Amino acid sequence: MRRYLVLLLVVLGTAGATAAACALSAWWWCLAGPLLALTGAGCRDLLQCREPVLRGRPLAGRPRGGRAVVLQERAAGVDVYAVGHEFLVPSLHPVEPPEEPPVVRVGGPDCRQPYDMALLNVSGMSFGALSSRAVLALNRGAEQGRFAQDTGEGGLSDHHLRGGGDLVWEIGTGYFGCRTDDGGFDAREFADKAALPEVRCVSLKLSQGAAPGGGGMLPSVKVSAAVARERGVPVGETVVSPPRHRVFSTPRELVLFLARMRELAGGKPVGFKLCVGSRREFLAVCRAMVAEGVTPDFVVVDGAEGGTGAPPAESAGRLGMPLTEGLITVHNALVGTGLRDRIRIGASGRVATGPDIVKRLVQGADYTNSARAMMRALGCVDAGRCHTGTCPAGVTTQDRLRARALDVDDRSRRVHRYQRATVRSAVRVMASMGVREPRGLTPAHLVRRTGPTTLRSYAELYEWLEPGVLLAGPPQSWAADWKAADPDGFARCGDGFSGR
Structure with missing residues (x-):
């Protein structure tokens, strides 16, 4: 009061x-x-x-002032002569943008219910981390704009289902929403919920940029009765997800479990989310895919720069690859093993503007997800109270009176308008570059200032593998990692790190 x-x-x-x-x-x-x-x-x-x-x-x-933080970065504040500054390359022969923004078909050869993904979607944010009103507003915004909302690892709540929007159901190491009494994976409950028409894809969370190598955490002050019921945990006790999954322990077992999930989900698209740490580990997963003849339908790459509203904040930005390196690593590994045409790549990590989307598409992504910018569309004012449950904007609280600050109808419209305007911006930027479809983008379209008088495109800065080259005979820069990548074991401390 x-x-x-x-x-x-x-x-x-x-x-x-x-x-x-x-x-x-x-x-x-x-x-x-x-x-x-x-x-x-x-x-x-x-x-x-x-x-x-x-x-x-x-x-x-x-x-x-009651004002949310402005989403768009002001061009006047950008130092274009600073080393590290990047820019997209416009064309002297631009094209007309398409009337409707392009979508991405997600679904490989083993998928029976493919899904058309928007260029920008809602990244994983759980009920518990967000208030019920925030979750519902995001879902209604997704329904209005025909884009997808990732549920986060906190389970498939009623608030995710009430708005009618498309869902990517995320399954974390705690298996919330399909959890046995002892904290394991409940296949029957998973199959029942995955069959819901609102669930369009299923994502297995291995790690994320906010907490790479460790499980998620929800402080006790946010574990209300409703949150505890959805997750199957005690009320008022801090929830810490295990650092790793119980259902697999090797890359091969991971790939086979993904195939099992797709079958249980009735053939809907299935993928996994990770913050890349070791190129060798991801290559091990790729070798397992090749050996078993099984591929996921998508991979979501999260960058180490990703944020979290709850502890442990000390890991953010200090563990795992930034999104740029993670994307290029995953894209190259899939191309090099001849799997890229079967698997779509999503990018998650500080995507807020149209040029941000285009930049990630150039780096190897097929579509993007955003959390921080979507929260600001909900009214987040960066008060820094996410972990305390006292959010003044009603976005990250489980206090009903505080949550009342967020008007669902108004904020869902704002989420929709933000997503629509940002995608339109991305399409206009691509058109100014002479490109109508994302597949027309190449690494040469993105340039970085590497010195006071030197500019280099991404085609020059990074190595880009040819399709199937790792199977035929890896280049020297990849040979050691490819040889050491073990489909029957993840890399251990001391195995070494290489890669660019």
Whole structure:
């Protein structure tokens, strides 16, 4: 109730001053008048839908302006002469952008229910990490814009299903939503939920940029009764997902489990998500795919620069490859093993603008996911309270009164408009580069300043493998990793690291 304390005090003061003006002296109107104006402003804050902070903290939220952080980076603030600055290459013969933005067909030869993925989708954010209203607003926005929402590893909640939007159901190491009593994988429950029409794809989370090499964490203050029920855990206790999966322990077992998941899901697209740490480990997975003749339908690459609203924050940005290197590694490995045409690649990690999307497509992605920018479309003001459950915008809290600050109808429209405008921006940028479809993009379309007077394209900066070259005879720069990649064992500490 402290959030409404300022408004309550103003209302009481107004009532007292008005009574005194009527009963004692007209001079009291000098105080009652301003207080009446403040009362009106506070009521307007309480009832409006555009500013979540003001809705959740009427009057008290005004000093911070109630404004969400601006999504678009201002070009005027970019130092184009700084070493490391990157730019996309425009064409002197641009083309007209397509009337409808392109979509990406996700589904390999073993998939019976392929899905057309948008160029920008909602990245994994669980119910628990987000409030029920935030989850529902994202889902309704996805339904309005015909893009997908990743559920995050916290389970398939009713709030994900109520909005009618397409879902990528993410399964983490805790198997929330398809979890046995002892914390294992429940195949029957998984099959029942995967059959729901809202579930269009299933993603197995191996790791993410926010917590590579370790399981996710949900602080105890956010484990409400509803969250505990969805996850099958005790109320009010911190939830820490195991650092690794119990259903597989080798690359070969991982690949076979993905095939089993696809069968249990009725042939819907199945893939996995990871933050790449070792090129050798991912090559081991590729060797397992080749050996078993089984491939996932997609791989989502998360960058080490990915953020998290809950601890452990110390790992973000310090473990795993940044998205650029991770994307290029995965793309090259799949091309080199002759599997790229069967597997789509998603990119997740600080994607917020149209040029961001195009940049990731150049680097090897087929589509992108965004979490941070979607949160800002919901009204996030970067208050830094995600892990405390006291979010002033109602985005990352399980407190019902605090969550009331987020108006679902208004925010779902904003999510939809943000996604639509950003994809349109990406399509316009591609058109200005002389490209109508993502497949027309090449590494030569992205250039980096490497020195005060030197520029190099991605075609020059990075090595790009030819289809099947790793099977035929790997180049020297990949030979050691390819030879050491073991489909029956993940890399161990001390095995060494190589790769660019």
